[in-house]
Each structure stands twice: as C-alpha cells, then as structure tokens.
Amino acid sequence: MRALTAPNYDPLTVYQTCINGVTDDSLIDRLNNITDEIVFAAKDYEQKAKAQLLYTIPKNNCKNNEIALGKVTKEELKEVYTSYMVVSSKPARDIYDSLLSQAHLGKCPYCGFGQTRTLDHYLPKAKYPQFSVLPFNLVPSCRDCNTGKNTAIATTAEAQSLHPYFDHQIFINDQWLYAKVNETKPATIYFFVKAPKQWDEISKARVQAHFCNFNLSSRYSVEAGDALVSLRDVLISYCQSFGSKSVRDLLKIEANSSAKQHSNSWKTAMLQALVVSDWYCDGGFL
Ligand SMILES: [Zn+2]
Structure with missing residues (x-):
C-alpha cells in the first residue's frame, strides 16, 4: 500500500459541482434537498475513517429504483458520479482528473505497481450511494485493483482493506x-x-x-x-x-x-x- 494525502476538496463543493452538470430541473431540486444529509454523511465518513471505523457505517440494501435519501433513488445517487463526474463534458470532470492525478508517479496505491486508470470507491457506491462523489471515498487505482478486488464488504474492523488516504x-x-x-x-x-x-x-x-x-x-x-x-x-x-x-x-x-x-x-x-x-x-x- 502506498499512502496518499487525503484530497482537500470540500465535499459540499464537489457535490454541488456535480449537480451543476444536471439538466433535469426535478432532479436538481431533489438533489439539492438532500445536501444536508450528504454533508453530514461526509463528516461522519471522515471521522470514522480516521478511527478505522468505516465498517460500522450501515450498508444501504435498497434496490436501484428505490429511494435511498430524501426523494432521490439509489440509481440517481450513483449517477451523480457516473453521469455528472466521470463524463468528460461535465463541470466536475476536472475534479475527477485532479483526484486521479494524486497518485505518485501514477502508481496504484492499493497494489503499489499498477498504473492508475480509474477512481475506486473505497466503500462501493452500490451499497453506500451517499458517498458516490465524496472525495475521501474516491481513490485513484489500477483497473485490476478496482475491478478485481474482493467485493465482500467488511463487517468487522479486521476485514477492512487499507485506506490510502487514512491508514498511513x-x-x-x-x-x-x-x-x-x-x-x-x-x-x-x-x-x-x-x-x-x-x-x-x-x-x-x-x-x-x-x-x-x-x-x-x-x-x-x-x-x-x-x-x-x-x-x-x-x-x-x-x-x-x-x-x-x-x-x-x-x-x-x-x-x-x-x-x-x-x-x-x-x-x-x-x-x-x-x-x-x-x-x-x-x-x-x-
Ligand atoms: Zn492496483
């Protein structure tokens, strides 16, 4: 594992930059209405990550088309990342690129030798959609580490993989x-x-x-x-x-x-x- 400095992006700014790329007025309103919950979740994440307690955050087991937060479905929260942060024409893509470039010499922090190609959700957005664009949860990674890792979610302190931003x-x-x-x-x-x-x-x-x-x-x-x-x-x-x-x-x-x-x-x-x-x-x- 290689340590990375935790990103100094403000989670609220990142979330709002993603929303700036949304064109559906109804979705914009519904995403804005859960801003407080997103900010609260971000603070909770940071505190728990520093204490090695991320495993205590409950999984969201609802289906993609079910409400995950406020009036926003799980799929819509996941799309804040896939449609409004990853897509090159969207305003938040600059943040994506900046996070990706944080890995020293482009080496994947999880394995230490792969080339960083993508951002990995340390807590997967499929179960933690509230963290889909949280900078602390987005770790530059090689494709093998991102797609080939064991997808079982840690339920104990002992089972947690190392977090490059917090476990130094x-x-x-x-x-x-x-x-x-x-x-x-x-x-x-x-x-x-x-x-x-x-x-x-x-x-x-x-x-x-x-x-x-x-x-x-x-x-x-x-x-x-x-x-x-x-x-x-x-x-x-x-x-x-x-x-x-x-x-x-x-x-x-x-x-x-x-x-x-x-x-x-x-x-x-x-x-x-x-x-x-x-x-x-x-x-x-x-
Ligand atoms: Zn790797």
Missing part, C-alpha cells in the same frame, strides 16, 4: 510484506504477510485482509517472474566479471536501495528473499 504510519513505515524463493527452474517467488509483533491484532489482520482482497500474492508473483528473467542476464554478466560471490553483494545493494523507497513493495520483498537464498545466489538464477 505503521502500514507504510513498518515492513509487513515478505517473500520466499521457490527453488524451481526457473526460480519463482512466493509472497506472504508477516506483521510486526508489536502491532495490535486489528492492524495485523487488516494487512492480511488487504493482501487477500486485492489478490496480491499471485499478482506479485507474476511481476516477480518477469523481473527474475531480466535479473538473470544481469547476474550472469556480473558473475563472469566479478566472480560468483559478487552476486549476493549486488542483490544486497539492490534490496537496500529498494527498501529505502518502499519497505512493502513486491520488489523489496523479492530482493530480500533472493539475498538470503543460498540456492539462488549459488546458481539458482541460472
């Missing part, structure tokens, strides 16, 4: 992602979570949930597989020039450099695993 400190600073080398030909990498012992039990469970919800184990293994193919040629050349013992030294340098950038990237975990693997350093890379 320990999840970024402390290492919890590790890997092991499978002694296969060619070598493959197995990724796993091992949270620091001093963490509280909820935080330990949450990184595991995040890892599972975004299917990171297999996705990281695929990325690592590609990287090992490239690394093989580098190590062969290095071995020929500086001797077989230089392989581990080079990997150590690479691992330390990667860890300085991101302590929980698949690349850091992979390189660390390679360094401690006698099998790999003694020729497993061939």
